[in-house]
Amino acid sequence: MQQTVFACNECDYLIQIEDIPSGHVASCPRCHHHILHRKVNSINRTVAISASGLLLFLPATFYPLMSMKILSLESSASLFSGMIALWQSELFLVASLVFIFCIFTPFIKLMAAFIICLGLKLNYQKDSWYKQLLLFYHKVDSWEMLEVFMVGILVSIFKLNGMADLSLNIGLLCFAALMLCVIALKVTLDKPLIWDKIDNG
Numbered sequence: 001m002q003q004t005v006f007a008c009n010e011c012d013y014l015i016q017i018e019d020i021p022s023g024h025v026a027s028c029p030r031c032h033h034h035i036l037h038r039k040v041n042s043i044n045r046t047v048a049i050s051a052s053g054l055l056l057f058l059p060a061t062f063y064p065l066m067s068m069k070i071l072s073l074e075s076s077a078s079l080f081s082g083m084i085a086l087w088q089s090e091l092f093l094v095a096s097l098v099f100i101f102c103i104f105t106p107f108i109k110l111m112a113a114f115i116i117c118l119g120l121k122l123n124y125q126k127d128s129w130y131k132q133l134l135l136f137y138h139k140v141d142s143w144e145m146l147e148v149f150m151v152g153i154l155v156s157i158f159k160l161n162g163m164a165d166l167s168l169n170i171g172l173l174c175f176a177a178l179m180l181c182v183i184a185l186k187v188t189l190d191k192p193l194i195w196d197k198i199d200n201g
């Protein structure tokens with residue numbers, strides 16, 4: 001059976017670990033820190049969650065998040081139209097940040113996780129671009145801030161409530177579901193397992 005050497009993050013103790021069953025945890029014998037946690041049914045769950053996130057991506061981005069009516073004026077905005085409005089208002093930095101953190105990075109993360117896990121599930125040829133894709137995922141992993149944008153939406157709803165007639169649209173529901181999918185991806189994706197599968201077939 002293949003053994004891999006791990007270093008404990010807490011006490012630097014080196015430990016050889018054989019492949020452990022899904023759902024089990026390998027702990028450091030010296031400080032009992034969790035070194036390796038094989039997540040349950042990681043590949044299937046990640047495929048399902050990333051596919052759901054990708055299906056939600058278009059409505060969450062292009063459908064109106066909310067509509068606002070003041071006197072006889074009514075307007076609605078989606079995530080994409082909001083970003084365009086920021087750009088047209090010459091708030092280039094803010095528009096770019098919205099694009100990177102709320103559109104580009106979540107999409108790339110979902111797409112990378114879907115391609116890698118579906119490929120491993122179907123036993124497609126494990127080319128080097130799997131590694132490149134996973135390395136890219138590592139780089140953009142913390143560059144997604146849908147939660148921050150969601151808090152901004154909730155604050156604006158709270159502030160505008162009473163000043164205007166607000167109605168929440170389907171885009172907001174899709175955006176919330178997309179945010180949950182991206183959070184769930186962090187829970188289900190087992191990166192050490194994927195590295196092992198890519199390296200060892």
Ligand SMILES: [Zn+2]
Nearest residue numbers: 008011028031
């Ligand atoms: Zn330790």
